[in-house]
Amino acid sequence: MGKVLSFGELLLRICPDMKGQWLEENRLPFFVGGAELNVATALALWDVPSSYMTALPDNFMSEQLLAYMQDRHIDTSRILLQGDRVGLYYLPKGKDLKNAGVIYDRAGSSYAGLKPRTIDWDTVFEDVSWFHFSAICPALTQQVADVCAEALEVAKSKNIFVSLDLNYRAKLWKYGKDPVEIMPALAQSCDLIMGNIWAAHNMLGMPLEEELVQNTEKEKLLQHAKLTSEAILKEFPRCKTVANTFRFDHQQGIRYYTTLYTQGELITSQEYVVEKILDKVGSGDCFMAGLLYGFYHQHSPEKTLEFATAAAFKKLFIPSDATTSTVAEIEHTITEYAQ
Template sequence: MGKILSFGELLLRICPDAEGNWIRENNLPFYIGGAELNVATALSLWGMPSAYMTALPKNAMTEQLVAYIGDLGIDHSAVQFQGERVGLYYLHKGKDLKNSSVIYDRKYSSFSTLKTGDVKWEDVFKDVSWFHFSAICPAVSEAAAAVCEEALKEAVARNITVSVDLNYRALLWKYGKEPVEVLPALAKYCTVIMGNIWAAEKMLGIPVPADLSGKENYLEQAEKTSRIIQERFPNCETVANTFRFDEEGGVKYYTTLFTEGKFQVSKQYFAAEIVDKVGSGDCYMAGLIYGLYQGKSIAETLDFATAAAFSKLFVASDATNLKPAEIMEKVKNYEN
C-alpha cells in the first residue's frame, strides 16, 4: 500500500481571549492546523504512511512550518512553494469553527491562488494510494476548486482511493457560487464521503425535512441520505455521518457508516465538559481512513473513528495527540 496524501490549506489559528487581555499582556496564542493537516497529523501519529500537500510562500517562516510537519513524521515532499502568504484564522479558544466568532484572513493566500497547471500531479501521486481533501478546499477560491477537480481526475486515473469531508464553512464561500453548484462535480470522484445530513443537503442537494428532530429520525435520515449519495455518485463505496449536539449540560456524539448495503450506528458518547471542539471531525476522518486503509471490519472502523473524534474534544490543539490505545482508554467512561 502507498502513501495517504492529504491536500489542503495549512492555517495558523490565532486565539485571542474573549476579554481582550491579549492586548494588555502582549500574548497571542496560536496553533498550526488546517483540516487536512489535522488528518495527516493523526494518521502519522497512528503509524500510517502519511503525506501532506499544500501551497506556501517561500520564506524563513514557512521553512520552519515545513520542518515542523516533518518532525510529525509526515512526508512533505509534495508541498508547493509559491504565492505570498500563509492563511490565518482567528477564533477564541474552545469555540466551534462554525461559530460566528471565527474571523478568516485567507484571501490571496498561497493556497487560494493555486491554479490548474501549477502542480505536476504525476510527481505528487507517485507512491500514493489514498488521496484526501475536504470541502473547505473548493470554498477558498474558484481557482482552488478547479485545482481540486484537476487533482481528482488525476487520482482516479491512477486508481487512487479518494475521500472527502463535507465540512461546510459558510463564511468562506465568497466567489459567487453556492456549495451545491461545486461539490457534486467533485463528489463523483470520491470513494469515501463523510459529513452529516445537513452538509449533504447544503453541498449535494439531498433534502432534509425542516422539522426533523430526535435520534431515531436523524438515524433514519442518515440512512436515506447515504443511499441517495451512493445512487448519485456510483464511485462512492462508504458514506459516514457524524452527529454532535451541544446540549444543556454537555456534548453528545454518535456517528453512522453505510457500506456494502449495510447501515451501522456507533456507540453514543456524552461529556459534561470538554476542552476544544476544533478538529474533532478531522480526527473522525483520520479514524475512518485508518480503519479502511488497513482493511479492518466496518464495526472496528466505526468504533475507532467515533472514539477518535470524541477523544479529540479533550485535546487543546487543532490535531489529536492521542495514540489508538490512549483513545480507546479515554472514551471508556463516556459511553451514554
C-alpha cells in the same frame, strides 16, 4: 499499500480571548492546523504513511513549519513553495468553527493562489494509494476548485481511493458560486464521503426531511442518516461508503455519536455523553483520520467506526487543532465508555 496524501491549506489559528486580555498581555495563543493537515498529523501519529500537500511562501516561517511537520513524521516533499503568505483565521478560545465569531484571513495566501495546469499530478501521486481533501479547498476560489478537479481526474485514472470531508464554511464561499454548483461534480470522483445530513443538503443538494430534523431525537436522525447515505450512493455511483457525525449541546453537556453506511447497512457507533469539553476544533478531522486508519488496515466497518468515533471524542479534550491521542489511548476510550 502506498501513502495517504492529504491536500489542503495549512492555517495558523489565532485565539484571542473574549475579554481582550490578549491586549493587556501583548500575547496571542496560536495553533498550527488546517483540516487536511489535521488528518495528516493524526495518521502519522498512528503510523500510517502520511503525506501532505499545500502551498507555502518561500521564507523562514515556512522552513520552520516544514520542520514542525517533519518532526511529526509527515512527508512534506510534495509541498509547493510559492506566493507570499500563510493563511490565518481567528477564533475565540473554546468556540466552534461554525461560530459567527470566526474571522478568516486567507485572501492572497500561497494556497489560495494555486492555479490549474501548474501541478504535475502524475508526479504528486507517485507511491500514493489514498487521496484526501475537504470541501474547504474548493470554497476558496474557482481556480482552487479547478485544481481539485484536476487532482481528482488524475487520481481516478490511477485508481487511487479518494475521500471527501463535506466541511461547510459559509463564510468562505464568496467568489460567486454556491457549494451545490461546485461540490457535486467533485463528489463524482469520491469513494468515501463524510459529513452530516445538513452538510450533504447544503453542499450536494441531498433532500432534507424537516420532520426528521426538527429536534435531536436520535432514532429520527439515524433514519435520516440512512436516507441521506442512500441518496448519496445513488447520485454518486463511485461512492461506496458514507459517514455522518452528530454532536449536540444538551442539558447534560455534549452528546456525540456517528454512523457509517456501507454494503447496504447503516452502522451506528456507541454514544458519548460528557458535561464539558475543551476544544471543538479538529474533532471532525480526527474522525475522518480514524476512518482512514481503519480502512487502511482493512478493519471491519464496525471496528473502523468505533475507532474513528472515539478518536474524535477524545479530540474534544485536546487544546490544539490536531489530535495527540495514541492508538492505545483511543482503544482504551472505546472500552472505558462502552455501554
